[in-house]
Amino acid sequence: MLSERQKMILRMIVEDYIQSAEPVGSRSISKHVDMGLSAATIRNEMADLEEQGYLEQPHTSAGRVPSQQGYRYYVDHLLQLGERLKQEEISKMKMLFSERVDEIEKVAQQTALYLSTFTQYTAVVLGPQVYDNTLRSLQVVPITEHSAVLLVVTSTGQVQNKTVSFPDDISLSQVEQLVRLLNEKLVGIPIYQMRSRIFEEISREVARQMRDFEEAQRILDRLLNVIVSEKDGKVFLGGTTNMLLQPEFHNVEKAKSVLSWLEHHDLVSKALLQESKLSAPLSVRIGGENELSMLQNCSLVTATYRIGEDPVGVIGIIGPTRMEYGRVIRVLDYLSKEMTQLVTKWYSG
Amino acid sequence: MLSERQKMILRMIVEDYIQSAEPVGSRSISKHVDMGLSAATIRNEMADLEEQGYLEQPHTSAGRVPSQQGYRYYVDHLLQLGERLKQEEISKMKMLFSERVDEIEKVAQQTALYLSTFTQYTAVVLGPQVYDNTLRSLQVVPITEHSAVLLVVTSTGQVQNKTVSFPDDISLSQVEQLVRLLNEKLVGIPIYQMRSRIFEEISREVARQMRDFEEAQRILDRLLNVIVSEKDGKVFLGGTTNMLLQPEFHNVEKAKSVLSWLEHHDLVSKALLQESKLSAPLSVRIGGENELSMLQNCSLVTATYRIGEDPVGVIGIIGPTRMEYGRVIRVLDYLSKEMTQLVTKWYSG
DNA sequence: TGTTAGCACTCTTAATCGTTGAGTGCTAAT
DNA sequence: ATTAGCACTCAACGATTAAGAGTGCTAACA
Numbered sequence: 059m060l061s062e063r064q065k066m067i068l069r070m071i072v073e074d075y076i077q078s079a080e081p082v083g084s085r086s087i088s089k090h091v092d093m094g095l096s097a098a099t100i101r102n103e104m105a106d107l108e109e110q111g112y113l114e115q116p117h118t119s120a121g122r123v124p125s126q127q128g129y130r131y132y133v134d135h136l137l138q139l140g141e142r143l144k145q146e147e148i149s150k151m152k153m154l155f156s157e158r159v160d161e162i163e164k165v166a167q168q169t170a171l172y173l174s175t176f177t178q179y180t181a182v183v184l185g186p187q188v189y190d191n192t193l194r195s196l197q198v199v200p201i202t203e204h205s206a207v208l209l210v211v212t213s214t215g216q217v218q219n220k221t222v223s224f225p226d227d228i229s230l231s232q233v234e235q236l237v238r239l240l241n242e243k244l245v246g247i248p249i250y251q252m253r254s255r256i257f258e259e260i261s262r263e264v265a266r267q268m269r270d271f272e273e274a275q276r277i278l279d280r281l282l283n284v285i286v287s288e289k290d291g292k293v294f295l296g297g298t299t300n301m302l303l304q305p306e307f308h309n310v311e312k313a314k315s316v317l318s319w320l321e322h323h324d325l326v327s328k329a330l331l332q333e334s335k336l337s338a339p340l341s342v343r344i345g346g347e348n349e350l351s352m353l354q355n356c357s358l359v360t361a362t363y364r365i366g367e368d369p370v371g372v373i374g375i376i377g378p379t380r381m382e383y384g385r386v387i388r389v390l391d392y393l394s395k396e397m398t399q400l401v402t403k404w405y406s407g
Numbered sequence: 408m409l410s411e412r413q414k415m416i417l418r419m420i421v422e423d424y425i426q427s428a429e430p431v432g433s434r435s436i437s438k439h440v441d442m443g444l445s446a447a448t449i450r451n452e453m454a455d456l457e458e459q460g461y462l463e464q465p466h467t468s469a470g471r472v473p474s475q476q477g478y479r480y481y482v483d484h485l486l487q488l489g490e491r492l493k494q495e496e497i498s499k500m501k502m503l504f505s506e507r508v509d510e511i512e513k514v515a516q517q518t519a520l521y522l523s524t525f526t527q528y529t530a531v532v533l534g535p536q537v538y539d540n541t542l543r544s545l546q547v548v549p550i551t552e553h554s555a556v557l558l559v560v561t562s563t564g565q566v567q568n569k570t571v572s573f574p575d576d577i578s579l580s581q582v583e584q585l586v587r588l589l590n591e592k593l594v595g596i597p598i599y600q601m602r603s604r605i606f607e608e609i610s611r612e613v614a615r616q617m618r619d620f621e622e623a624q625r626i627l628d629r630l631l632n633v634i635v636s637e638k639d640g641k642v643f644l645g646g647t648t649n650m651l652l653q654p655e656f657h658n659v660e661k662a663k664s665v666l667s668w669l670e671h672h673d674l675v676s677k678a679l680l681q682e683s684k685l686s687a688p689l690s691v692r693i694g695g696e697n698e699l700s701m702l703q704n705c706s707l708v709t710a711t712y713r714i715g716e717d718p719v720g721v722i723g724i725i726g727p728t729r730m731e732y733g734r735v736i737r738v739l740d741y742l743s744k745e746m747t748q749l750v751t752k753w754y755s756g
Numbered sequence: 757t758g759t760t761a762g763c764a765c766t767c768t769t770a771a772t773c774g775t776t777g778a779g780t781g782c783t784a785a786t
Numbered sequence: 787a788t789t790a791g792c793a794c795t796c797a798a799c800g801a802t803t804a805a806g807a808g809t810g811c812t813a814a815c816a
Contacts, residue, residue: 081808083807083808083809084808084809085807085808095759095760096759096760096761097760097808098759098760098761098762098810099758099759099760101808101809101810102758102759102810104809105809105810115809116768117766117767117768118765118766118767118808118809118810119765119766119767119768119806119807119808119809120767120768120807120808120809121807121808121809162570194550195548197548199544199546199558199560199566201543201560201566205753207558207560207566209548209556209558209568211548211550211556217548217550217556217568217570218568219558219566219567219568221511221566223753297670298647298666298670299663299666299667299670302659302662302663302666303663307659308659310651310656310657310659310662313651313659313662314648314651314652317647317648317651317666318648321646321647321648404554404572430779432778432779432780433779433780434778434779444788444789445788445789445790446779446789447781447788447789447790447791448787448788448789450779450780450781451781451788453780454780454781464780465797466795466796466797467779467780467781467794467795467796468777468778468779468780468794468795468796468797469778469779469780469796469797470778470779470780
């Protein structure tokens with residue numbers, strides 16, 4: 059258990075360290091206004107806090123640095139979230155959402171950019187998930203003899219287009235016939251059930267209606283791939299190189315390990331979804347709380363945004379464990395709500 | 408003018424330095440097989456080469472390093488492009504293009520990835536340009552009361568979809584009416600002429616056919632934006648963090664300047680198009696030959712790929728001036744040809 | 757009993773100073 | 787024209803030293 063005084067000291071140390079990135083000495087805490095204690099007293103308390111695992115000492119004659127546990131305690135109990143963002147910042151962010159945008163992808167990209175410039179960290183935005191959406195409609199637009207654009211519209215109004223080509227020996231009309239059939243059978247079905255549905259119900263039907271079963275199977279397969287392919291939302295990054303601003307990543311090795319992880323969008327997407335989908339709308343994972351080895355020195359703060367009540371996407375910040383949690387959380391909170399509003403309105407259904 | 412011997416020595420120095428990243432001394436050149444000269448002789452030639460501007464000396468008692476001019480001479484006159492890529496590498500790359508892919512974007516992305524893993528540098532792929540393509544067809548697919556997906560199909564078969572929303576006081580049927588009109592008037596027109604065409608011809612027409620002129624103008628405007636928006640091809644990056652492998656970018660400052668430049672896709676796209684569109688299918692820009700300040704220590708090697716005879720896209724490699732030009736050029740040459748074949752076949756028109 | 761001043765001690769950081777070794781330029785001999 | 791030899795230069799490295807920040811502990815104090 060921590061005394062009130064210890065809490066206060068811990069908070070000061072964390073905040074000082076977040077600011078300066080240098081181990082915090084007893085003197086600098088003691089000199090702090092509204093702290094009427096001598097350095098010696100602080101030292102005693104610090105020794106206590108270290109014993110309890112909230113602080114660490116890089117070496118004997120250095121100041122203290124918050125441990126992972128220290129950050130955790132800070133985030134859980136010492137953070138004062140009452141404070142609001144500055145008015146000017148809010149109005150800047152409002153601008154983003156007031157520009158009329160025609161594309162959800164642009165919004166995601168822009169949000170990532172804003173998120174990163176506002177926080178000076180690296181931002182990640184996971185585009186809306188279509189995982190448990192249902193199919194609203196399927197359209198084909200012919201392009202050449204043997205290729206066409208397939209339009210997949212989901213219940214949330216998301217649209218994907220893919221250009222598909224067909225083997226020479228298959229005509230467009232055959233494809234159109236297939237698409238008609240698919241529309242009939244698949245509208246209203248959740249995307250994730252598609253694959254099994256097709257094999258259970260449709261294959262039979264196809265076999266009856268079309269002469270060449272083999273052929274039909276092949277096209278069916280290709281169409282299906284298009285439909286379910288992008289089931290994991292796209293990843294948008296902002297301020298990737300902000301990582302390099304942080305002194306903890308001046309070591310090129312460490313920087314590289316995180317940056318190359320960020321290049322693998324599939325892994326990033328997985329990490330973002332890991333927790334946030336089920337749990338609270340806001341999640342803070344500090345250092346070792348992340349499983350991935352390249353994130354051991356990082357913190358990942360994420361917030362979900364929703365359509366109505368259903369969470370459909372994630373926005374997040376990646377930075378060093380020495381992160382301005384308060385500010386980051388406030389920005390994420392604000393922007394995720396703004397995103398929720400936007401996509402809810404956008405996909406008005 | 409360089410004597411044959413000087414050329415040979417210059418080539419050896421460049422190649423040695425490319426390999427080792429360390430200034431090259433006279434002794435190591437002299438020890439080279441098929442070089443029957445003593446270090447002293449080499450030293451004399453080196454002094455000559457330096458005087459003529461092909462070499463530089465980091466400090467008095469260090470070996471020599473190629474100057475920008477030195478690299479330029481190497482690329483222009485000393486590179487032996489006769490050599491082929493190893494068979495195993497070719498077959499690896501063939502795999503990329505043999506997988507059946509349904510999307511040009513995937514190919515671009517994959518190419519960037521391969522390019523970077525093959526060369527250990529950073530790769531850039533500029534997706535096919537639609538700049539001087541003509542409009543083939545325009546389609547609307549309604550989604551909700553006040554939003555629809557607009558499909559833009561160009562003459563090369565590229566497709567863009569955009570979800571557009573309309574003000575509450577405009578009905579879908581009005582939009583459809585407009586799209587019909589646009590289709591009538593705009594099919595076959597190069598995209599880049601669109602804007603002026605609309606204002607010259609269509610506005611009048613619209614004014615006649617539709618009751619509310621103001622309203623029509625507003626929708627028209629929005630549709631137009633969608634059509635011409637993505638006129639610059641998308642940029643795909645591969646192996647961004649490979650930059651950090653190079654000793655010249657172990658300095659975080661330098662690394663950051665290049666990496667953040669890479670984040671601005673519009674700038675990257677501009678830089679790639681700057682030269683390559685007009686000139687030869689292969690372009691090598693060394694260090695200061697690039698205008699951008701962050702590329703002063705970099706070389707940018709690009710190759711175009713084409714549809715038939717028309718160049719429509721660019722693939723390229725960014726690395727330190729100390730770059731394996733031979734290898735890079737061979738890989739780019741191979742992959743750009745492969746890309747040409749693919750997109751030519753793909754957009755069979 | 758909690759707080760604080762004082763002091764010896766630890767350990768990092770930066771600066772200083774030879775020493776080493778790679779590499780050069782020049783000269784004289786081949 | 788080439789090369790062996792030699793004196794010279796200069797970055798890189800390691801050791802030594804000095805400075806300074808910060809600690810833990812003890813003893814005095816309220």
